[in-house]
Amino acid sequence: MNTPKQKLVVIGNGMAGARVVEEILKRARDRFEIVMFGAEPYGNYNRILLSNVLNGSQAAADIFMNPLAWYRENGVTLHAGVRATRIDRQRKVVIGAPLKKDALAYAVDAAAVPDAALVEETYDYVIIATGSRPFVPPMEGFGGTGTFLFRTIDDCDQIAEYAKTCKEASVIGGGLLGLEAARGLMTHGVEVTILEAAPQLMIAQLDPESGQMLRDTIENMGIQVMCEKITTKIVREDGRIKRLDLKDGSTLNTDMVVVSAGIRPITEIASVSGLTVNKGIVCDDQMRTSDRNIFAVGECVEHRGKIYGLVDPIWDQAKTLADVITEFNPKAEYLGSKLGTKLKVMGVELASMGETKPSLPEDEVVVYREPSRGVYKKLIVRENKIAGAILLGETDTAGVLMQMFMSNSAVSSRRADLLFGSSTGAPVLSVFDLPDHAQICNCNGVSKGAIKEAIQIGKCHSVSKIGGCTKAGLGCGSCKTLIAQLIEAYAGEVVDDASEHYYVPGVPLEKSQLVAEIRQRGLKSVSAVFRELAGGKECPASKVGLASLLKTLWPGEYDDERDARFINDRVHANIQKDGTFSVVPRIYGGVTSPAELRRIADVAVKYNVPMVKFTGGQRLDLLGVKKDDLPKIWKDLGIPSGHAYTKAFRTCKSCVGTDFCRYGLGDSIKLAQEIEQRFQGIESPHKMKLATAGCPRNCSEAYVKDISAVAIEGGLWEIYIGGAAGGTIRKGDLLLTVKTHDEVLKFMGRFMQYYREHGKYLERTYHFVERVGIEVIRKIVVEDSEGIAARLDADIQKAVDAYVDPWKEAEVPAYPGQFGAPELASVLEVAENNGRFP
Amino acid sequence: MSTSTQTINLGSLEAIALGQGRCFIVGGEEIAVFRQRDGQLFATQNRCPHKQGPLSEGVAGGGKVICPLHSHKFDLVTGAGSEHGECVKSFRVSAVNGEILLQL
Ligand SMILES: Cc1cc2nc3c(=O)[nH]c(=O)nc-3n(C[C@H](O)[C@H](O)[C@H](O)COP(=O)(O)OP(=O)(O)OC[C@H]3O[C@@H](n4cnc5c(N)ncnc54)[C@H](O)[C@@H]3O)c2cc1C
Ligand code: HEM
């Protein structure tokens, strides 16, 4: 018998709405005709990951869980960008109004398209999953330019866009989301201040001591934190935000404000339709509202007096609701959830669950503190079960604790095991013992059973593969250790996802294996590597990296196929945003002469160079040069290339040193010139910027260079490596102290060669030195522990000898059209399609 | 019989270095032509839909090109892009007797 389908209308297409539909389809694919209303004009995305979108570590496109195609494939009709406004319970119809394109989806008064036809959908059942909207504490001036909330993809876009025009930003609210918003804002180059009304950060999840430690950690990241601050007014001048007035009479200058001070359930549709609404839409244990045919799920729900603001409880609600509505298990009940969470702020490890302080006299409290590393761990044990825990600074055991807390398991009598892992190395919680329905990934609601299946049937033996297959581990990431343990338990051993370690994506080998193969087979060109090691498959994303490696491995012998070079290296100039190029001639040690300057000036005039600029590397940049002018300019200049465009030795800056400076201890200019003469054009995994300073006052900023020499008292030179002063700032590590310029050149060269051989492609020295460790490098490069020093010296000498000024190609281009402007196709032959093309 | 297509001779194949691209201006339109090492030819619009980077200056191979400005990738046959909502026009092109014939 073919019963006609019942019709289900879901209001809200967020995490809860989409999940409940997935759960329903799993249980009964064909039972309902499903129609969804979504105020946001998209398919469903993972709202949790908005923090990553804001801090730039993920693209908005990467966080979609149900792209529009998913709805089509599953026969679900989605009214995207349409807000449901009323449920007419007499006629059993849901009524919706299309929103204007730029309307704020969750605003009470979200603007509808005027005069647009209303959307009406009849129903047998309705599920309300409208989520919540950010709460804005009472203050004057909120709304309009420069004020933002943090809830949707559109919010993220707008915050990021506006931050570009700002110097200072404030975040009102120091909870989980406020911190994530603040960290995200920092990546947009603004000074960030957090204003929290309570005396501490994350008051819901932390005790005062850990709150203070978290504050220190956050402040060390460069975010200012102000507690017990209540904003009363946002003050504008000439239409832009100028400052905040605070309740205590003080003020704070700021250019923009993001409010993240809690959430409030969206309940209007329920109240206008006559359903019972308290703080949220009131539901029973079966997720039914006061109307039997209308259910609710997610943040809009009030269940047993409680409102939830995390996804984990929502997954449980969605399962129960699906069980009930499909009659898969008509008696299913949702009895409430325990809460645990992890802060997703780069550079801060923090997990918290349950209660933050003891509440009964028998409660046992275990605390470990290590202020120097910012580590704090606290455990509240009640009746031999975890009643609450805080892990700050080190969260290795968070996944296990969360499992035990959620499943209410009895815990090890050695409490230390719970905080540090067991001393014997045996797992604190045996993943074998967990039932299949135990939820491992609380963010994406993935059970042990699902992961087991992916391991055993799907043959996913790495944590990232499991993520790809089940979504487990892709939310806050705190369950990754448990996933690894499951793989160990069911597959024997965790496979590191090898592709993460490939030197280039298109050749399945790590750097050391790749080097061995290349040497052994004598592969001297990029096309030969593709032919022999990649099954003949060319991969454009691998070409440039391979070219760099081959050039290092075969100095003088490398078969230089120019198509494997990035455009900058094809034409020895740096491509600019408009397709023109920049020309930076080499100025050894930053010392030039009137004659040289005059030539540069003449060239700039002759070729109409739009801008001449001093670079950060003590030389001059001619910007906006047309490609076909490049060879002419180089000829007229008569100065070698400064290699400002490539992964190679760039410059050696210097300070005035003993020549003129009254503090000078060493001849920093002469040394810099010697360094630059010797190493010019030496290619490396990434660029190398050098400097010398005549004394520790460091005018040339030598301490923050990839490699540098600083003169000290006693006629000595200190050699530093691994400094950085770009996006990352790091003081270099002292490699050793030497006496003569020749020794400086020797050890710099030896380190360079070691880095050239062992650095990963595009790994700057500051990463390399941190990864390998200064002690290890010192042993090899200074103490010659591996007996390779002589070879390194010889190899760098070969590279030095192989140097040719690339600008010599001005005379004889390396290949036809190297400096060619776009070719005007003179239409030699115009024909109708005459059958030449099949 | 098709009447809307035009065949245009862009001159000698040797004008494009092996494995690289080259920009041609055809009737005011910039077109990038790529000569892959295995002999295949491809043609697309020259300007990247992202921020107008010159695709002809990009690293190409395996039927793809990488824009030199921000590394968005494009399939040289279908024109499909690596980023959501970005694609380029592609054209038919072939070599006959060492000359490049572009079909518009
Ligand atoms: C930046 C950020 C980070 C977070 N991080 C975490 C985390 O680490 N861990 C965690 O557990 N939780 C986290 N959360 C919370 C989590 O995202 C929410 O708990 C979850 O999204 C709630 O799901 P929901 O479906 O109830 O609401 P939503 O996901 O908000 O979905 C509701 C949808 O319904 C739409 N809607 C509302 N009214 C109507 C209407 N009348 N008609 C049509 N559509 C309507 C809304 O526009 C919205 O798209 C985070 C939230 C944010 C904003
Ligand atoms: C009498 C002693 C000093 C002399 C002669 C001197 C000279 C110079 C010169 C000529 C520059 C280059 C400026 C430019 O390129 O525009 C410079 C830069 C610099 N000086 Fe000094 N300086 C002296 C003392 C100091 C001291 C004591 C410090 C720090 C405590 C210092 C820090 C710097 C820094 C950081 C720079 C780099 C700035 C930049 O590149 O923009 N200097 N100095």
Ligand code: SF4
């Ligand atoms: S680093 Fe020392 S020697 Fe060099 S200019 Fe500065 S103060 Fe003088």
Ligand code: FES
């Ligand atoms: S212009 Fe092509 S990727 Fe940005």
